[in-house]
Amino acid sequence: MIEAELISIGDELLIGQTVNTNASWLGQQLAAIGIRVIHTAVTTDEPKAIVSAFDAAFDRASLIIVTGGLGPTKDDITKHVLCDYFDTELVMNEPILEHITSFFTKRNRPMLEVNRLQAALPEACTVLFNRQGTAAGMWFDRGEKVLISMPGVPYEMKSIFSEEALPKIRERFQTVGLYHRTLLTQGVGESFLAEALSDWENRLRADGLGLAYLPSPGMVKLRITAYAGESDAAKVDMYLSEAKQALPVAAYGEEEETLQEVVGTLLRERGLTIGTVESCTGGAITALLTSISGSSDYVQGGLVTYSNRLKHELAHVRLETLETFGAVSEETVEEMALGGRKKLGVDWCISVSGVAGPTGGSEEKPVGTVWIGIASPTAFWSKQFSFGDHRERNVQMSVLAALNFVRCALLGIIPEKKQH
Amino acid sequence: MIEAELISIGDELLIGQTVNTNASWLGQQLAAIGIRVIHTAVTTDEPKAIVSAFDAAFDRASLIIVTGGLGPTKDDITKHVLCDYFDTELVMNEPILEHITSFFTKRNRPMLEVNRLQAALPEACTVLFNRQGTAAGMWFDRGEKVLISMPGVPYEMKSIFSEEALPKIRERFQTVGLYHRTLLTQGVGESFLAEALSDWENRLRADGLGLAYLPSPGMVKLRITAYAGESDAAKVDMYLSEAKQALPVAAYGEEEETLQEVVGTLLRERGLTIGTVESCTGGAITALLTSISGSSDYVQGGLVTYSNRLKHELAHVRLETLETFGAVSEETVEEMALGGRKKLGVDWCISVSGVAGPTGGSEEKPVGTVWIGIASPTAFWSKQFSFGDHRERNVQMSVLAALNFVRCALLGIIPEKKQH
Numbered sequence: 001m002i003e004a005e006l007i008s009i010g011d012e013l014l015i016g017q018t019v020n021t022n023a024s025w026l027g028q029q030l031a032a033i034g035i036r037v038i039h040t041a042v043t044t045d046e047p048k049a050i051v052s053a054f055d056a057a058f059d060r061a062s063l064i065i066v067t068g069g070l071g072p073t074k075d076d077i078t079k080h081v082l083c084d085y086f087d088t089e090l091v092m093n094e095p096i097l098e099h100i101t102s103f104f105t106k107r108n109r110p111m112l113e114v115n116r117l118q119a120a121l122p123e124a125c126t127v128l129f130n131r132q133g134t135a136a137g138m139w140f141d142r143g144e145k146v147l148i149s150m151p152g153v154p155y156e157m158k159s160i161f162s163e164e165a166l167p168k169i170r171e172r173f174q175t176v177g178l179y180h181r182t183l184l185t186q187g188v189g190e191s192f193l194a195e196a197l198s199d200w201e202n203r204l205r206a207d208g209l210g211l212a213y214l215p216s217p218g219m220v221k222l223r224i225t226a227y228a229g230e231s232d233a234a235k236v237d238m239y240l241s242e243a244k245q246a247l248p249v250a251a252y253g254e255e256e257e258t259l260q261e262v263v264g265t266l267l268r269e270r271g272l273t274i275g276t277v278e279s280c281t282g283g284a285i286t287a288l289l290t291s292i293s294g295s296s297d298y299v300q301g302g303l304v305t306y307s308n309r310l311k312h313e314l315a316h317v318r319l320e321t322l323e324t325f326g327a328v329s330e331e332t333v334e335e336m337a338l339g340g341r342k343k344l345g346v347d348w349c350i351s352v353s354g355v356a357g358p359t360g361g362s363e364e365k366p367v368g369t370v371w372i373g374i375a376s377p378t379a380f381w382s383k384q385f386s387f388g389d390h391r392e393r394n395v396q397m398s399v400l401a402a403l404n405f406v407r408c409a410l411l412g413i414i415p416e417k418k419q420h
Numbered sequence: 421m422i423e424a425e426l427i428s429i430g431d432e433l434l435i436g437q438t439v440n441t442n443a444s445w446l447g448q449q450l451a452a453i454g455i456r457v458i459h460t461a462v463t464t465d466e467p468k469a470i471v472s473a474f475d476a477a478f479d480r481a482s483l484i485i486v487t488g489g490l491g492p493t494k495d496d497i498t499k500h501v502l503c504d505y506f507d508t509e510l511v512m513n514e515p516i517l518e519h520i521t522s523f524f525t526k527r528n529r530p531m532l533e534v535n536r537l538q539a540a541l542p543e544a545c546t547v548l549f550n551r552q553g554t555a556a557g558m559w560f561d562r563g564e565k566v567l568i569s570m571p572g573v574p575y576e577m578k579s580i581f582s583e584e585a586l587p588k589i590r591e592r593f594q595t596v597g598l599y600h601r602t603l604l605t606q607g608v609g610e611s612f613l614a615e616a617l618s619d620w621e622n623r624l625r626a627d628g629l630g631l632a633y634l635p636s637p638g639m640v641k642l643r644i645t646a647y648a649g650e651s652d653a654a655k656v657d658m659y660l661s662e663a664k665q666a667l668p669v670a671a672y673g674e675e676e677e678t679l680q681e682v683v684g685t686l687l688r689e690r691g692l693t694i695g696t697v698e699s700c701t702g703g704a705i706t707a708l709l710t711s712i713s714g715s716s717d718y719v720q721g722g723l724v725t726y727s728n729r730l731k732h733e734l735a736h737v738r739l740e741t742l743e744t745f746g747a748v749s750e751e752t753v754e755e756m757a758l759g760g761r762k763k764l765g766v767d768w769c770i771s772v773s774g775v776a777g778p779t780g781g782s783e784e785k786p787v788g789t790v791w792i793g794i795a796s797p798t799a800f801w802s803k804q805f806s807f808g809d810h811r812e813r814n815v816q817m818s819v820l821a822a823l824n825f826v827r828c829a830l831l832g833i834i835p836e837k838k839q840h
Contacts, residue, residue, distance in 0.1 A: 014457040016447030017634065020440055023462070027436030037434040038469065040462040042443070049458065056476065180435075191492040191534050213493050214432050215573065223437065276703075276724070282710030283696075283703025286724045290702030293778055293811055301730040304696070304706045304722040306715075310764065314721070344730065358713055366526070386527050390552065391713055393575065 001227065002173045004030050005061035006040040007053045009068035009078055010152060013042045022067045022157055029161065033175040035063060045069050050081045054147070062145050063169065068152030070135035072114040079122065079138075082149060086140050088124035093136070096127060100134045125149075128164035132156045137164060146172060179226040179233045181240045184257060185250040186404040190215045193222070193250075197243060204239050208232070217393050218400040248413050252404055259403040260288045260295075266410045267298040267348070274406075275344035276302035277315045277336040279327065280354040280370065284399045300346045305336065315339035315351075328353050328365050330382050333373030338420075341375045348410075349375045350402050354385075356394045370398045374409045379416035381409045422593045424450050425481035426460040427473045429488035429498055430572060433462045442487045442577055449581065453595040454649075455483065465489050470501045474567070482565050483589065488572030490555035492534040499542065499558075502569055506560050508544035513556070516547060520554045545569075548584035552576045557584060566592060599646040599653050601660045604677060605670040606824040610635045613642070613670075617663060624659050628652070637813050638820040668833050672824055679823040680708045680715075686830045687718040687768070694826075695764035696722035697735045697756040699747065700774040700790065704819045720766050725756065735759035735771075748773050748785050750802050753793030758840075761795045768830075769795045770822050774805075776814045790818045794829045799836035801829045 006026055012018045023040045030037055039060055043049040050069075057064040069078030083090060097119035104111035118134050121127055128137030128150070135151040137160040148165050150157045169175070185193065190213045194201065204211055209232065210225035224239055226232030244251045253262050267274055276286045286302040289295055305311040308322050316339035317332055325331040336351035354370030361367035368387040373380065385401055387394045408414040426446055432438045443460045450457055459480055463469040465488075477484040489498030503510060517539035524531035538554045541547055548557030548570070555571040557580040568585050570577045589595070605613065610633045614621070624631055629652065630645035644659055646652030664671045673682050687694055696706045706722040709715055725731040728742050736759040737752055745751040756771035774790030781787035788807040793800065805821055807814045828834040 013444070014447050014460060015451040016444035016449075016457075017632065019444045024433070024436035024439045027434050029436075031435040037436075038464050039473075040434060042460040044458055053459075189529065191532050192529070194493045194534065195532055212432060212495060213491070214437060215491070217575070221437075223432070278703070280710075281707070282719075283698070283706035283722060283724060286703035286726075287701070287707055287815075290700075290724075290726055291812065291815065293776075296726060299702075299726050301726040301734070302703060302724040303734075304703060304710075304724070306706075306710055306719050306721040310721040313765070314723075314763075343734075345733070356713075368526075388527070388552075390575070392711065395707075395711065 002035045002063060002175060003038045003061045004035050004063040004065060005057040006037060007050075007057060007064065007066045008040070008042045008152065009045050009050060009066065010042070011044055013068075014044060022152065022154055025154070025158065026065055026067075026161065029166070030063075031178055031180070033166075033170060034178045035169070035173065035175055036178075045077055047077060047081050047084075050078065051085060054085055058142065058145060058147075063173065064145070064147040065165075066147065066149040067157055070118075070149065070151040072112075072118055072134070078149060082125070082138065082140065082147075083122050086122065086124050086142070088122045090120040091123045093119050093121045093127060096121065096129075096136050099129070103134055126168075128160050130156055130160050131163065132159045137161075139165070139168065176230070179230055179236055181224050181236050182255050183222040183224070183240055183243050183251055184253040184255075185220050185222065185247060186218060186252050186259065186400050188220070188247075188250045190220050193220055193247075197222075197246065200239065200242060200246070207235055207239075209236060209239065218397040249404075249408055252407055259400060259407065260292055263403050263407050263410070264289070264292050264295055264298060266407060270410070272347040272410075273298050273300050273345075274348045274350070275300050275340055275346035277311075277340035277349060277351040278302060278304050279306060279311065279336075279352060280356040281352050281395050281398050281402070282306060284395055285350060285352065285402050288399055288403070300344055303340055303343065311336060311353075315343060326365070328355055328369055328371055330371055330373070330384070333371040333382055334375075334380055334417075337373040337375035337380065347377055348406065350406050351375075352398055352402055354387075354394065354398055356398075357389055357391045368394055370394065370401070372398070372402050372405050374406050376409065379409075379419045381405065381414065382417050422455045422483060422595065423458045423481045424455050424483040424485060425477040426457060427470075427477060427484065427486045428460070428462045428572065429465050429470060429486065430462070431464055433488075434464060442572060442574055445574070445578065446485055446487075446581065449586070450483075452598065452600060453586075453590060454598050455589070455593065455595060465495055465497055467497060467501050467504070470498065471505060474505055478562065478565060478567075483593065484565070484567040485585075486567065486569040487577055490538075490569065490571040492532075492538055492554070498569060502545070502558065502560070502567075503542050506542065506544050506562070508542045510540040511543045513539050513541045513547060516541065516549075516556050519549070523554055546588075548580050550576055550580050551583065552579045557581075559585070559588065599649050599656055601644050601656050602675050603642040603644075603660055603663050603671055604673045604675075605640050605642065605667060606638060606672050606679065606820050608640065608667075608670045610640050613640055613667075617642075617666065620659065620663060620666070627655055627659075629656060629659065638817040669824075669828055672827055679820060679827065680712055683823050683827050683830070684709065684712050684715055684718060686827065690830070692767040692830075693718050693720050693765075694768045694770070695720050695760055695766035697731075697760035697769060697771040698722060698724050699726060699731065699756075699772060700776040701772050701815050701818050701822070702726060704815055705770060705772065705822050708819055708823070720764055723760055723763065731756060731773075735763060746785070748775055748789055748791055750791055750793070750804070753791040753802055754795075754800055757793040757795035757800065767797055768826065770826050771795075772818055772822055774807075774814065774818055776818075777809055777811045788814055790814065790821070792818070792822045792825050794826050796829065799829075799839045801825065801834065802837050 357367030777787030
């Protein structure tokens with residue numbers, strides 16, 4: 001398998017003023033054609049540091065992709081370091097000079113000497129044309145290995161990579177694509193998943209496939225990889241669907257799907273409308289549902305009943321219920337969901353009430369206790385959750401849990417609490 | 421100056437499934453205490469690659485910070501590599517085992533053997549407690565140099581770094597803090613700010629201070645730095661308050677303040693309650709207002725009137741108004757804000773209606789057109805905004821604009837549209 005290394009040059013990345021999204025984008029592009037990135041580095045814009053990163057990369061990898069340090073200002077030294085490194089000299093490239101000149105003419109901006117000098121490029125390189133800007137990309141051969149240098153501005157880099165570098169890389173390295181599939185789960189921890197899928201994982205690995213658990217709050221992604229590329233695609237697909245069948249409640253989707261998309265699709269397919277009555281989540285569920293373009297087809301709206309007064313006045317939760325059972329209780333979320341369904345005139349309604357924290361917890365209902373309710377035209381579902389101490393994460397977990405809960409209720413794969 | 425190196429471990433970073441935000445966050449934290457990150461690396465989770473990254477880092481830097489590879493599953497090998505590297509052994513750490521046990525007990529989740537094994541930690545390290553999760557951090561000394569290992573989950577890493585690692589780093593390396601102040605602005609672009617503050621910036625730089633513009637959608641942070649440390653603090657403070665006075669509408673806060681905190685403080689000081697009637701923002705304003713602990717003192721709740729039917733039924737916007745002027749109009753947000761004030765029984769009410777996109781725009785009201793209204797007990801404010809083509813960013817910009825608008829209205833620094 002071809003191995004690649006990415007090097008980004010720039011202090012702004014090291015002090016965290018810019019997030020290195022170029023590295024993740026390039027990692028994705030290379031993975032898609034079966035080139036494995038084995039190392040990425042960010043260095044200062046000092047010649048010694050850059051040369052040392054080049055040396056280390058040539059030791060490890062066959063393809064080295066460098067971004068950054070090609071601007072017109074004094075602190076951009078990559079081109080000069082490359083000339084020294086490949087023992088070559090800058091020569092004025094006339095087609096690139098014409099491109100730069102027309103770039104400034106079109107924009108009615110004065111062209112300065114520093115801009116003209118951007119057309120002076122190392123004699124030993126193959127120039128990679130930059131349609132989006134004035135800093136050209138450069139391709140250097142060293143025996144069987146290749147170093148590509150591109151500007152750090154993301155849209156310029158992406159344009160050069162896709163249009164100029166990628167076709168040359170595919171040709172040069174005779175690449176075969178890796179084959180990935182990702183299963184998305186909600187509501188179960190990484191270690192629980194690993195235990196539940198332990199036999200499956202052993203078989204998968206024995207079959208020469210790779211598996212990675214990628215956790216984030218409330219979610220775990222399971223990524224299955226076929227290193228042999230498309231020829232193992234059928235095996236990957238089979239393992240994916242096996243895991244999906246084994247975890248019908250947790251496994252909500254695949255690849256880049258989001259819960260709000262999955263729920264939206266289920267509602268649209270069934271011609272149903274939805275509304276919400278939110279307390280501790282403060283509108284975040286509705287905001288996520290409406291983040292999908294076209295969600296007005298099924299989202300009518302919602303009530304944020306943060307105070308008990310509004311739980312009563314807007315969602316018609318009885319004062320008696322609030323007094324007897326408290327705002328965070330099954331009885332309250334039931335009346336919120338049923339009251340919300342009527343008030344909002346919707347088919348389905350989600351209700352949430354919980355102790356987000358960090359204060360407001362009690363022994364009986366500690367911080368992180370959240371009740372979620374769902375009302376459909378014929379039934380009611382409810383479930384108590386226990387998250388943690390962290391306010392922001394409690395809200396985030398409640399939102400995801402509510403969306404997955406309504407997904408399962410819509411699919412009829414969890415038992416209702418009662419029918420009405 | 422102390423030099424640091426960051427190493428992240430994980431294939432998910434190399435193939436671009438996860439963006440390395442840990443590196444930028446750590447770069448910022450270290451820069452703030454005068455430690456310079458000179459290199460960051462991402463390696464695969466293979467022992468050889470990890471060891472080689474450790475070796476290279478110890479050659480270059482005094483402080484090495486490693487993130488990732490500490491989870492409970494088989495592909496998490498950092499702890500074992502560290503044991504070999506520092507020639508030590510895993511021993512069961514009883515306090516950490518208790519912490520992990522209570523972590524699972526509190527969440528009503530079964531604790532598995534793999535979780536128990538997370539409490540087995542290298543004998544030679546100083547354990548850094550992880551309040552947010554089950555993977556402890558580790559601090560290793562090697563002569564004058566230090567290596568710190570933390571989990572890759574951002575919120576766990578941040579908690580360990582801030583609470584456990586940072587105080588020890590400051591003590592060990594005797595860091596002299598740079599002195600920073602940050603002014604937060606909303607609603608004006610970076611180049612507009614640079615123009616408006618051009619004289620101020622020249623004076624500031626002539627005084628030997630540094631200035632950085634840190635833009636994010638809808639916001640620009642201005643960071644002023646005294647390289648001489650505390651001795652230049654008074655100068656920095658003076659420039660900060662000068663800029664703040666020059667930009668009363670845009671400059672909403674300082675340092676780590678958020679708009680939702682600033683607005684919350686103004687409401688609490690004045691003993692006022694607030695509610696919302698949201699359309700295109702779908703509940704996101706209310707969610708942000710209630711993200712502050714204690715916000716129930718002033719947030720009563722809100723109406724998400726996504727459909728026109730609910731704008732009429734819940735907020736009592738007249739059908740005539742919706743027909744004549746459309747849902748995205750000054751007239752509609754006025755009736756939404758006034759109707760919401762009554763319906764929710766609150767002192768102040770924010771209303772928002774806009775074309776979030778990517779569809780639904782017209783020549784007269786293109787995608788990105790957003791009307792925001794504010795009703796107080798005595799007056800009404802409104803303003804039209806034009807954001808862009810990007811749905812998610814339109815919502816984000818609308819939320820920030822609405823919060824800054826209500827801040828200015830509460831402070832009485834923008835003229836009302838009418839009194840009632």
